[in-house]
Amino acid sequence: MLRKEQNDLLTRTGPETPMGRMFRRYWMPALLAGELPENDCPPVRVKLLSERLVAFRDTNGRYGLIDEYCAHRGVSLWFARNEECGLRCSYHGWKYDVTGQCIDVPSEPEASGFAKKIKLRSYPLVERGGVLWTYMGPPDTEPPLPEWEFITVPAKQTFTSKRFQESNWLQAMEGGIDSSHVSWLHRGDLNSDPLFKGARGNQYNLSDARPVFEVAESPGGLYIGARRNAEGGHYYWRITQWVMPSFTMIAPRGNHSVHGHFWIPIDDEHCWAWSYDYHPVRELTDAELAAMRDGKGIHVRYVPGTFRPLANSDNDYLIDRAGQKAGRTFSGVEGIAMQDASLQESMGPIVDRTRENLVSTDNGIIMARHRLLRALKAFTDSSVVPPGIDPQHQKVRSAAIVLPPDVPFTEGARDVLIARPDVAPASV
Amino acid sequence: MNSADEAHFRVQAPNSLPRATAVIALDADAQAVIERLGRTGRPQATLLSATSPDGLLDLAGRARNLREEVDRADLVVLVAGPGGRAHAAPAIGEACSRRRVMTTGFVVAATAAPEREVSQTLAQLRPWSLMVVIAGDDSYIDDMLTALRA
Numbered sequence: 001m002l003r004k005e006q007n008d009l010l011t012r013t014g015p016e017t018p019m020g021r022m023f024r025r026y027w028m029p030a031l032l033a034g035e036l037p038e039n040d041c042p043p044v045r046v047k048l049l050s051e052r053l054v055a056f057r058d059t060n061g062r063y064g065l066i067d068e069y070c071a072h073r074g075v076s077l078w079f080a081r082n083e084e085c086g087l088r089c090s091y092h093g094w095k096y097d098v099t100g101q102c103i104d105v106p107s108e109p110e111a112s113g114f115a116k117k118i119k120l121r122s123y124p125l126v127e128r129g130g131v132l133w134t135y136m137g138p139p140d141t142e143p144p145l146p147e148w149e150f151i152t153v154p155a156k157q158t159f160t161s162k163r164f165q166e167s168n169w170l171q172a173m174e175g176g177i178d179s180s181h182v183s184w185l186h187r188g189d190l191n192s193d194p195l196f197k198g199a200r201g202n203q204y205n206l207s208d209a210r211p212v213f214e215v216a217e218s219p220g221g222l223y224i225g226a227r228r229n230a231e232g233g234h235y236y237w238r239i240t241q242w243v244m245p246s247f248t249m250i251a252p253r254g255n256h257s258v259h260g261h262f263w264i265p266i267d268d269e270h271c272w273a274w275s276y277d278y279h280p281v282r283e284l285t286d287a288e289l290a291a292m293r294d295g296k297g298i299h300v301r302y303v304p305g306t307f308r309p310l311a312n313s314d315n316d317y318l319i320d321r322a323g324q325k326a327g328r329t330f331s332g333v334e335g336i337a338m339q340d341a342s343l344q345e346s347m348g349p350i351v352d353r354t355r356e357n358l359v360s361t362d363n364g365i366i367m368a369r370h371r372l373l374r375a376l377k378a379f380t381d382s383s384v385v386p387p388g389i390d391p392q393h394q395k396v397r398s399a400a401i402v403l404p405p406d407v408p409f410t411e412g413a414r415d416v417l418i419a420r421p422d423v424a425p426a427s428v
Numbered sequence: 429m430n431s432a433d434e435a436h437f438r439v440q441a442p443n444s445l446p447r448a449t450a451v452i453a454l455d456a457d458a459q460a461v462i463e464r465l466g467r468t469g470r471p472q473a474t475l476l477s478a479t480s481p482d483g484l485l486d487l488a489g490r491a492r493n494l495r496e497e498v499d500r501a502d503l504v505v506l507v508a509g510p511g512g513r514a515h516a517a518p519a520i521g522e523a524c525s526r527r528r529v530m531t532t533g534f535v536v537a538a539t540a541a542p543e544r545e546v547s548q549t550l551a552q553l554r555p556w557s558l559m560v561v562i563a564g565d566d567s568y569i570d571d572m573l574t575a576l577r578a
Contacts, residue, residue: 001574212554212559212560217564349434357443357577362575363561369571369575374565406551410543
């Protein structure tokens with residue numbers, strides 16, 4: 001359990017909140033690059049950390065992320081015309097460039113210089129690995145660009161999607177480090193999903209539903225190790241990485257791609273679940289890409305024209321009770337991503353953590369909260385840079401590995417928990 | 429519907445009974461931690477020290493019976509520092525195993541210690557712990573016990 005004030009502290013991420021200020025020190029994924037596919041394409045509404053913004057790509061290919069509303073009469077610039085290096089408001093023609101600077105107010109004489117006095121809040125927007133990243137903090141503390149391995153490998157080795165989630169970011173992120181649910185909620189998918197099946201490690205998962213967990217701090221967050229029995233008295237370890245504040249990388253399976261998530265607050269009751277799949281040393285196959293686009297693995301199918309999952313709260317996630325009874329799925333919901341999202345959304349927009357009854361196997365979640373609270377205090381009281389901002393903290397890998405019983409996973413897997421170019425991931 | 433609206437319809441009756449947690453220090457590093465816990469007040473937790481494989485003392489120095497303490501516990505937390513001095517872990521772990529009591533191993537003072545010494549302690553705790561925590565900050569145990577309602 002958390003006290004109410006701690007729960008509020010971690011879940012509220014608006015501009016003037018402590019957690020919101022800390023989130024703003026990180027580069028965050030804002031859009032898929034494909035959402036702004038060409039110069040002068042239509043602008044896109046973006047809501048992040050409880051701020052409404054509009055993103056656009058100007059005539060010269062520069063990206064902009066600015067306040068959604070025109071400084072004149074408060075009209076949404078989503079209706080604006082994207083033309084000649086700026087967004088021109090459809091109401092009275094005020095025009096803004098990618099920095100939010102007003103560059104034309106047609107009703108005022110150009111010589112008056114009035115336009116120079118108008119500037120909307122703007123944030124940098126940078127393409128890296130098919131994702132548009134933004135930094136919403138003070139300009140003087142802007143960190144180096146992100147170095148996550150999934151955005152630094154060649155384009156043919158990586159695939160990223162995002163989906164709208166109707167819950168606070170924290171309960172979604174906690175689901176990503178809650179390794180103990182996999183043997184239950186996802187048990188029907190390990191041997192059937194094309195992006196999971198066939199791995200030897202799956203058998204360890206399915207034959208030992210009560211893993212033993214070890215949690216240790218990493219430079220950027222946590223290593224969460226789940227240990228199961230393997231042959232010859234050895235242990236099969238699945239090691240998940242969590243990097244503050246909301247990046248996770250799940251342990252791989254066989255030669256499948258490596259995957260994980262970012263959970264980015266839209267506002268306090270909604271978040272973006274970003275899902276990436278990549279392989280450090282090979283291109284993704286056509287079959288893998290087709291499966292990812294078809295919503296397999298950790299990806300979803302969408303309501304056409306949106307990033308809202310096709311299975312959602314309005315249709316009870318298309319629950320299939322017959323499939324649940326027959327054991328095809330444990331919860332009745334199809335697909336790993338929506339199995340997670342359906343349950344996380346069922347907790348309510350912001351789960352009341354004063355009423356939860358955690359158990360010992362929840363220590364990954366407990367320690368993540370502890371690290372967040374500790375970092376938040378150091379950041380707020382002493383301006384200490386939070387973990388996860390340093391690009392070195394981002395060069396991580398998850399791992400699945402069989403080790404002798406007397407070798408700690410932090411020691412036996414030390415080298416494979418670091419991203420190294422052209423080195424295959426440790427996977428079973 | 430926002431959170432406040434949604435919460436209005438949730439049952440607010442208590443959904444659990446108090447749990448009993450025993451926190452057992454296995455060496456001197458751990459003893460300092462449970463003495464600090466004793467000063468901050470942990471009414472739901474019984475704070476104990478292992479003086480021999482099956483000998484326990486409470487913070488007031490009174491002898492406690494291992495089997496009785498395990499019998500009344502829902503969770504036993506084994507606390508030890510680096511260096512492999514958690515010699516009581518097998519006896520306590522076996523008692524917990526017989527009674528099917530959940531165990532958590534907690535390694536304190538791990539940050540500055542040589543990895544070999546942490547490994548020695550892990551090797552002692554791991555066979556008897558269903559959850560092992562290696563924390564860089566000993567204050568984690570406070571948050572953990574609060575989270576577990578201890």
